[in-house]
């Protein structure tokens with residue numbers, strides 16, 4: 001019989017599942033796996049929630065999702081509403097509602113067409129609202145706003161708190177987290193996966209790559225390269241100001257993500273691209289691009305004209321060529337799985353995708369179809385349209 005153990009077998013730490021990456025997706029997957037009885041080790045290069053999952057805008061948004069993501073986002077939203085019962089912490093989730101505003105009649109027509117398209121696919125969570133209803137919801141908005149789309153059960157949460165809460169809940173179910181433990185290389189020997197790190201070797205039957213913007217290198221090692229690239233997404237937070245806005249806001253004609261927290265500060269973003277330094281493991285702010293976003297905010301809320309910015313930062317996020325994540329079993333190796341490439345919108349999906357990944361890894365089939373997110377879809381990109389799951393799939 002062939003001995004498949006590495007030479008220094010005594011240094012190997014074993015589990016049923018290795019998870020690479022302690023972001024929200026790695027932590028949520030670890031939680032759902034451990035809750036079902038799997039022994040789990042999470043390997044995190046820096047510290048849990050150091051990257052996108054801890055520094056994002058906290059938007060819990062089903063609004064404006066690409067069609068294939070909608071069933072996942074709706075399923076995930078139900079977990080957001082039940083977080084205290086699920087992980088013992090609400091992650092700071094506030095069901096503020098999400099409002100996407102139109103600033104011209106043409107933009108309102110665009111919103112109308114979008115809502116009609118969703119309805120044609122059986123999705124009714126986005127509601128078209130007129131100018132007066134927008135004003136009732138947000139009286140401080142500039143008068144030129146013509147209407148918009150409203151999703152009442154969306155909201156926002158605190159990213160670092162949410163990711164930490166999933167980590168703590170996973171630990172309560174026995175998951176072991178190793179921070180400061182970058183995985184340099186993965187390999188399958190016999191039926192086991194091995195992860196090589198400066199802190200020794202880790203082994204398990206199953207391996208999940210949830211390494212955010214760094215996942216591409218690990219997929220390449222497994223022989224299935226993916227068109228994924230990093231971007232440095234930026235945010236800024238203002239000084240405190242008296243309460244004036246309850247909903248989380250986006251815009252139709254220009255990039256915007258905007259919310260006011262209970263403490264009065266306002267967080268402003270909207271897929272603003274700064275600089276991503278993947279080898280250096282950090283993002284950098286491009287202030288000239290932030291200025292454009294600040295102008296949008298002043299157009300919409302003129303009374304903020306003199307409000308100061310306290311802080312700005314950039315987080316490193318993974319983007320794929322078709323703007324959809326990879327949530328998939330490997331097509332080249334057994335017992336290898338992926339969950340990455342969330343393209344600036346993966347915070348909301350974290351609680352739900354962790355559950356689906358655990359089903360994929362433990363049962364072989366998730367309760368919602370993940371075909372649109374298969375890792376080999378890029379081979380057939382432009383030839384096969386993405387699968388659109390319907391609300392009927394949610395009943396599974």
Ligand SMILES: Cc1cc2nc3c(=O)[nH]c(=O)nc-3n(C[C@H](O)[C@H](O)[C@H](O)COP(=O)(O)OP(=O)(O)OC[C@H]3O[C@@H](n4cnc5c(N)ncnc54)[C@H](O)[C@@H]3O)c2cc1C
Nearest residue numbers: 021023025045053056057059183212315342345346347348
């Ligand atoms: C500024 C900003 C604003 C955003 N706003 C929103 C929003 O409002 N709503 C929303 O839904 N989404 C938002 N997002 C996107 C969201 O934050 C991400 O999609 C999501 O957090 C991705 O989670 P993840 O676990 O896949 O990746 P990450 O959080 O990046 O976690 C991956 C982890 O893997 C670790 N890792 C990498 N390589 C290795 C290795 N070789 N060995 C061990 N560990 C490794 C990293 O250190 C990292 O901690 C935003 C993102 C940014 C940056």
